[in-house]
Amino acid sequence: MMKYALVTGGSRGIGRAISVRLALDGYYVLINYRSNKIEAEKTLFEIKSNNCNAELIQFDVSNSIEVQNVLSGWMDSNKDKHLEVLVNNAGVNKDNLMVFMTDNDWEDIMSTNVDSFFYVTRQLLQNMLINKSGRIVNIVSLSGQKGQKGQVNYSASKGAIIAATKSLAMEVGKKKVRVNAVSPGFIKTEMTESLNEEELKKLIPLNRFGTAEEVADVVSFLVSEKSSYITGEVISINGGMYS
Numbered sequence: 001m002m003k004y005a006l007v008t009g010g011s012r013g014i015g016r017a018i019s020v021r022l023a024l025d026g027y028y029v030l031i032n033y034r035s036n037k038i039e040a041e042k043t044l045f046e047i048k049s050n051n052c053n054a055e056l057i058q059f060d061v062s063n064s065i066e067v068q069n070v071l072s073g074w075m076d077s078n079k080d081k082h083l084e085v086l087v088n089n090a091g092v093n094k095d096n097l098m099v100f101m102t103d104n105d106w107e108d109i110m111s112t113n114v115d116s117f118f119y120v121t122r123q124l125l126q127n128m129l130i131n132k133s134g135r136i137v138n139i140v141s142l143s144g145q146k147g148q149k150g151q152v153n154y155s156a157s158k159g160a161i162i163a164a165t166k167s168l169a170m171e172v173g174k175k176k177v178r179v180n181a182v183s184p185g186f187i188k189t190e191m192t193e194s195l196n197e198e199e200l201k202k203l204i205p206l207n208r209f210g211t212a213e214e215v216a217d218v219v220s221f222l223v224s225e226k227s228s229y230i231t232g233e234v235i236s237i238n239g240g241m242y243s
């Protein structure tokens with residue numbers, strides 16, 4: 001029987017690698033994106049080239065009404081299909097020293113990185129509980145574990161999701177829904193392309209940035225039966241920078 005997964009921000013960077021990986025694992029993947037349809041189409045093309053199945057689903061994860069309308073619309077037209085995997089991956093950063101940080105810098109990060117978790121997860125959770133089957137993986141960040149200067153807003157958002165992961169895992173474990181977080185360090189994507197990799201890699205014991213595919217492999221493990229006794233965990237993938 002076909003298994004269904006939703007990957008928010010599944011069109012580029014880490015989300016693209018997760019979408020491709022889950023499709024290869026046998027999932028029909030709903031690839032969410034906000035605005036860059038060209039990149040989303042490339043991800044869909046890559047999945048179809050591997051003879052796997054997926055579709056695009058456009059909505060802004062930070063907009064409660066949009067999330068509700070689009071996802072309930074999909075579920076109403078696909079009543080026989082159960083979205084058993086949710087990867088809350090969409091995220092943004094707007095780095096600045098706190099003393100210069102504007103209300104917008106704070107609010108944009110909180111709405112995209114934190115409110116989104118609530119809006120999207122709430123929408124899928126009821127069916128996971130009814131079906132007694134669900135895996136939720138939240139992509140957080142090393143910044144949310146150890147802090148990072150210039151990222152007070154981003155660190156606060158990711159720390160919030162780490163706490164939410166642990167609480168939700170306690171709420172839904174009895175209904176066979178597992179909730180975990182994956183916490184990357186420096187991963188090569190558009191988000192990190194302006195960083196000085198040559199300098200920063202000196203801080204990393206494994207002496208390099210990670211790849212999106214390496215993060216996707218951890219997600220693949222966490223949604224599989226191989227991790228069936230793991231819930232409420234934060235799995236770091238940071239080349240040894242922090243544990």
Ligand SMILES: NC(=O)c1ccc[n+]([C@@H]2O[C@H](COP(=O)([O-])OP(=O)(O)OC[C@H]3O[C@@H](n4cnc5c(N)ncnc54)[C@H](OP(=O)(O)O)[C@@H]3O)[C@@H](O)[C@H]2O)c1
Nearest residue numbers: 009011012013014033034035036060061090091187189191
């Ligand atoms: N790269 C790293 O080193 C690193 C490290 C730690 C954690 N992370 C986390 O990993 C996740 C992915 O990061 P990335 O580096 O892959 O980022 P990225 O390359 O910038 O890709 C971001 C993705 O999120 C989507 N997105 C952004 N805002 C959205 C919204 N409001 N609604 C729906 N989709 C939205 C984008 O879609 P559009 O293109 O359509 O806007 C895109 O697919 C984020 O949560 C990030 O915080 C990344």
